[in-house]
Amino acid sequence: MTDIRASATRSPTGDDATGDNDLAAFALLPAFRRRQFQPDQEVIREGDPAPHAYALVSGWAFSYRLLADGTRQVLAFHIPGDMPGLADALLGRSSAGCKAATPIVANSLPAYQLRAALTHDPGLAAPVLRALSREAVAAQERMVDLGRRSAVARTVHMLLELGERLQRAGMAVGNGYACPISQILLADALGLSAIHLNRVLRRLREDGVLRFRAGHVVFDDPARARRLALSSRQDTPEPYPGRPRHSTLPGP
Amino acid sequence: MTDIRASATRSPTGDDATGDNDLAAFALLPAFRRRQFQPDQEVIREGDPAPHAYALVSGWAFSYRLLADGTRQVLAFHIPGDMPGLADALLGRSSAGCKAATPIVANSLPAYQLRAALTHDPGLAAPVLRALSREAVAAQERMVDLGRRSAVARTVHMLLELGERLQRAGMAVGNGYACPISQILLADALGLSAIHLNRVLRRLREDGVLRFRAGHVVFDDPARARRLALSSRQDTPEPYPGRPRHSTLPGP
DNA sequence: CGACATATTGACCTTAGTCAAAGAGGGTGG
DNA sequence: CCACCCTCTTTGACTAAGGTCAATATGTCG
Structure with a gap:
């Protein structure tokens, strides 16, 4: 060591x-x-x-x-x-x-x-x-x-990317990994306010995309996460549409 | 050559x-x-x-x-x-x-x-x-x-930086330089919509900070430009305050 | 002059930030 | 073991920066 x-x-x-x-x-x-x-x-x-x-x-x-x-x-x-x-x-x-x-x-x-x-x-x-x-x-x-992706896309994208890097370093297991950073720190990396990031994470959690909690990241729906990560700011409101406060899965 | x-x-x-x-x-x-x-x-x-x-x-x-x-x-x-x-x-x-x-x-x-x-x-x-x-x-x-500066600060900052690079390359004269890029292109560099960038530029022009026009950038008030460039997103609303639609110079 | 791309402007809307305040965990000294 | 303190996390209510749509100049080029 x-x-x-x-x-x-x-x-x-x-x-x-x-x-x-x-x-x-x-x-x-x-x-x-x-x-x-x-x-x-x-x-x-x-x-x-x-x-x-x-x-x-x-x-x-x-x-x-x-x-x-x-x-x-x-x-x-x-x-x-x-x-x-x-x-x-x-x-x-x-x-x-x-x-x-x-x-x-x-x-x-x-x-x-x-x-x-x-x-x-x-x-x-x-x-x-x-x-x-x-x-x-x-x-x-x-x-x-920072320049062209929505808060949701940015967040998912960075967490996926971190996962890939950890994977290559042999530090990730399955579809999750230990992520010992605070929301405040992550927000400062994503160019967001901590409060808004918190809301984004809640939404992702409620929608069954991923959980960021207690120092761990778990992708509940890796495929959808990857799709979300690629969307840009005013992309088709398809993946992450408008109003549903409590979300519905992929939906019609 | x-x-x-x-x-x-x-x-x-x-x-x-x-x-x-x-x-x-x-x-x-x-x-x-x-x-x-x-x-x-x-x-x-x-x-x-x-x-x-x-x-x-x-x-x-x-x-x-x-x-x-x-x-x-x-x-x-x-x-x-x-x-x-x-x-x-x-x-x-x-x-x-x-x-x-x-x-x-x-x-x-x-x-x-x-x-x-x-x-x-x-x-x-x-x-x-x-x-x-x-x-x-x-x-x-x-x-x-992209992550932490307001549209105004970002814009001024990048134009100043370009000016410094051109200066070092011997391609800038006084407090201006030839800048052969469209607002659309600049907007895509700044992570802004072209429309919003246009408004930012208009404001900077009306406030006597700088002009971006016809392929040329001219800093009318380099000192203020440098001050603006360093402000962050929710910085003191001092340098670029609230409402004045047509601006007043430094003012009270 | 017509075709096109870029620059402007107005009206309106959405995303993300701000303010305020209440939970939750984790140490620590008593 | 518990009160206290901190920092981080959540949530609500409201504001504002910046984006979207639509339409009108301007300018350039063939």
Whole structure:
């Protein structure tokens, strides 16, 4: 458990052929320092000019940006295998903060050492490039969610996506997973108010699509969830129509 | 003009010390192929499994994702010096489409050649890593805009940011710049309806903040624009208060 | 000039946010 | 074990930002 390689091969298949697990890249790195953080503890400080890159070993973390009035936008959730702060370490300045959502264990590497390693070890660049590229694609998905999907679609979409990532990391079972984040945090990721998110979740629960409760997500109707996740803002009022306060299943 | 280095040094200072111009990285690459595209012509096809990376030499382009019902989210605008499709080329699959917004000239390189070049030339990795990292930071900014800023703040923020990028590329003069994109396109980038964006722009114009017209952006009150851009969704109704239909300057 | 796309504006409606307040769980000191 | 305190979750009532529809300019191009 202290061994990086151990968690790097946490994936179900054992080998990380798809490269989905960023940790695989980092397993090659020297001079990693193992660190632990408690929930809500700051891992990366926004604006830090000498940041560290991290390889998350266990637990959940999240990156965020704070606005002048205290409003927060959560940019990404990090699960074991992710490498928070990678881009920032390469640029030499943290553009966003990162906090632990649960108790976490992470391996850290100072930015300058990362850059040095990249210079000296040509084999390291490829996996880091892939990690960054995947991050870029994930960010695109987020932009589509925030810009063009309804609150319901956005919510379902993100929860499905998290499920897929956890699945690949071997941390999901059947059609559900442990999701140790508060509605407030999720709302800040979805660009919604916590209150509205709560209503959205209630509706999804009452309609038998999914339950988000007590740290767990369960998809009661995965197929419908996937359909909902793809709908856009003013999509056919088919899947999630107008008025029914208490819903009716698929309906006529 | 056909020489890559020429446009790579398009920046005002001549040398690209900050590395803001992605083209600098590409200038090292062999086997570039110069291509031209007309407005609305597809440069990168979403889903293409064998994509090309591009170095934009002149003109504007934009990356986007299409939703089932035809809704579009513009993910980024590309100006000379940018490298659209870089992340996709590294992953071997285009996650988003890219089209020319104006007539453009771009140098293209097949993904496999890019990857080969990265393997053979260790000096190439660093600039590509920086380019990807900058892209990540830009995406974060976009997520904050879409998730947590009002329509007005978002609009002003993006126009200011575009101005800064153009400035660094030596394509902006004083407090304005040529901005050859339609309101529809801008709206799709901001996650707004074109109609609402039009109202926002009208208001900004009437309030003497900025004008977006006939392919040009002019900041009439740059200081106020910057202030507006930082406000969040339910920020103090100070800068952009309630009713005044025809506005009054800063006012009491 | 006609065909088209973009830009504007008005009238109206829906989604999502705000305010206020009441439950629910989980620690903790007594 | 219990009162107290916190934070997170829920719900109701109301407001407002932003979307939808429809129609009218404007502009460009062949």
